Amino acid sequence: MTQQVRRERILGAAIDCLAVSGWHGTTLAAIAQEAGISRGLISYHFAGRDDLYSAVLESVATEVFAAGSAEMQPDIDAATTAEGKLRAYITGNLRFIAAHRREMAALNELMPNLRTPEGKPRFGSEAEEPIIAGTALLFEYGVSTGEFRQGDSRFLALALRRCMDGAAVRIVADETFDVEGYGASLEQLFLDGVRV
Known part of the structure; x- marks a missing residue:
């Protein structure tokens, strides 16, 4: 070997x-x-447990986030409206999480627990920034097309990401969790909040 x-x-x-x-x-x-x-x-x-876990976090985060983006992007791009793009983003995220329970379970354990020597999370807010910025663009696009009203796109993106993070915990813990139902409710919640 x-x-x-x-x-x-x-x-x-x-x-x-x-x-x-x-x-x-x-x-x-x-x-x-x-x-x-x-x-x-x-x-x-x-070099030890922390070194191994750091490698696991880097490997899974890179693979999962890159694969998730590549899998979802065609549906987002194919949507012709901001509403359609937001729906594709939410649905694609949740389906990807459900299809990668093992990796998500590992991330759920590593992300809050793995720390730097200074005691800060290894995967902190700065690592999440590209995801938040990309999600904010969906809301900004809706404002530019006149479909969504003006709002703080970063706050909206952060709120949506936290809803996705919460879903990931439930999806991992409960194989009977209604992913499609949650997605439909989440879409309705955010679209009701941003539509003009």
Whole structure:
């Protein structure tokens, strides 16, 4: 097994363990067992638990956010109205989250718990900025077409992202959660709030 393949196997095992056992229940020994390797091999590839978790966070966040954007963007672009684009954004986000429960579960554990040596979150508000800015553009587009009334697009984008984050927690925790129903309610809530 090559070093890169082993490293990827360790990252995958860490994601699985975090998704099932959570932050406090995941140990290097459990990750090694899940990966089918010795614990010492983890130390060969990663400086410790924080280094491994940082690599997991970077890997999952990069993969999930890039894949999510690539998957949703065609539907957003195809919509001919601001309302259609906002609906496509909400629906696409929620469907993507539901299709990637394992990765979302790992992110839900890592993002609030993984800290810098100074005690600050590794994935803080500055890392989220591109997502907020991109979401704000949807609301600004609606204002430019006359479909949406003027408002603070950044506040709207932040509120919508928090609704998505809350949904991600519920979707991961409850496989029976009505993703489509939640999406329809969320669309109605925001469209009622921004329509002219």
